Amino acid sequence: MTLQLHGHPFSSYTWKALIPLYANVTPFEFKGMAGDRPLSEQLPGKAHPGGHIPVLVDGDTVVVEATSIVEHLAVHHPGPAPLIPADPAEAVVARMIDRVFDNYVMGNMQRVVAAHFISRDKPELGLSETPNQAEIAAGRARLRQAYAWLEQWLSKNTLPPHVSLVTCAAAPSLFYADWIERIPSDCPRLTRLRAELLELSAVSRCVEDARPYREFFPLGAPDRD
Numbered sequence: 001m002t003l004q005l006h007g008h009p010f011s012s013y014t015w016k017a018l019i020p021l022y023a024n025v026t027p028f029e030f031k032g033m034a035g036d037r038p039l040s041e042q043l044p045g046k047a048h049p050g051g052h053i054p055v056l057v058d059g060d061t062v063v064v065e066a067t068s069i070v071e072h073l074a075v076h077h078p079g080p081a082p083l084i085p086a087d088p089a090e091a092v093v094a095r096m097i098d099r100v101f102d103n104y105v106m107g108n109m110q111r112v113v114a115a116h117f118i119s120r121d122k123p124e125l126g127l128s129e130t131p132n133q134a135e136i137a138a139g140r141a142r143l144r145q146a147y148a149w150l151e152q153w154l155s156k157n158t159l160p161p162h163v164s165l166v167t168c169a170a171a172p173s174l175f176y177a178d179w180i181e182r183i184p185s186d187c188p189r190l191t192r193l194r195a196e197l198l199e200l201s202a203v204s205r206c207v208e209d210a211r212p213y214r215e216f217f218p219l220g221a222p223d224r225d
């Protein structure tokens with residue numbers, strides 16, 4: 001039975017699930033979300049405990065959380081992309097950096113985006129005329145902190161080869177975070193990593209799938225990438 005991925009082409013976490021599917025040329029059906037209804041109403045059987053996307057349906061198995069989707073694909077639908085390093089110690093490091101990108105880059109990027117909506121819990125209500133400036137400033141400061149940490153980590157460590165779990169987390173989070181808080185010039189390794197990720201065909205496919213939706217980026221999408 002064909003895999004089904006429920007998501008939206010502009011959603012950063014949907015990219016995280018799409019990248020391994022594209023990298024391994026895994027057959028799947030993309031089930032897009034209709035924009036004007038709450039996600040909780042649209043997911044299969046309200047499949048995600050938080051009403052979030054992406055959700056992967058693999059036969060009778062429903063997989064939630066993008067990291068777990070990548071792990072599920074690595075186990076049940078392996079291909080040429082080494083999603084999880086075979087060496088257990090290297091896998092631990094990959095999972096740690098996955099957490100760093102999700103929690104401190106993706107999380108603070110989403111925090112700034114959410115500060116532009118009337119309600120954080122119901123983005124479908126639309127944009128606020130008075131975005132929460134304190135939240136925006138705090139999210140941007142945390143992004144700078146995460147960039148500095150990653151730059152320092154990259155100066156001493158090597159990432160697993162692409163396409164790995166780290167690729168899947170780093171590509172969407174750095175893509176969108178840089179639109180909010182540009183990676184500074186004193187983080188050349190991180191700048192190079194973002195550019196390298198965008199060169200990967202599995203990632204550039206996501207960028208192109210999402211391009212028609214850029215007008216919905218609440219801060220206004222920059223004229224690049």
Ligand SMILES: N[C@@H](CCC(=O)N[C@@H](CS)C(=O)NCC(=O)O)C(=O)O
Binds near residue numbers: 011053064065067121
């Ligand atoms: N922890 C979740 C986060 C997923 C997430 O934040 N998805 C966003 C889209 S990128 C979403 O569903 N937003 C809509 C909402 O929260 O209603 C994961 O790793 O999959």
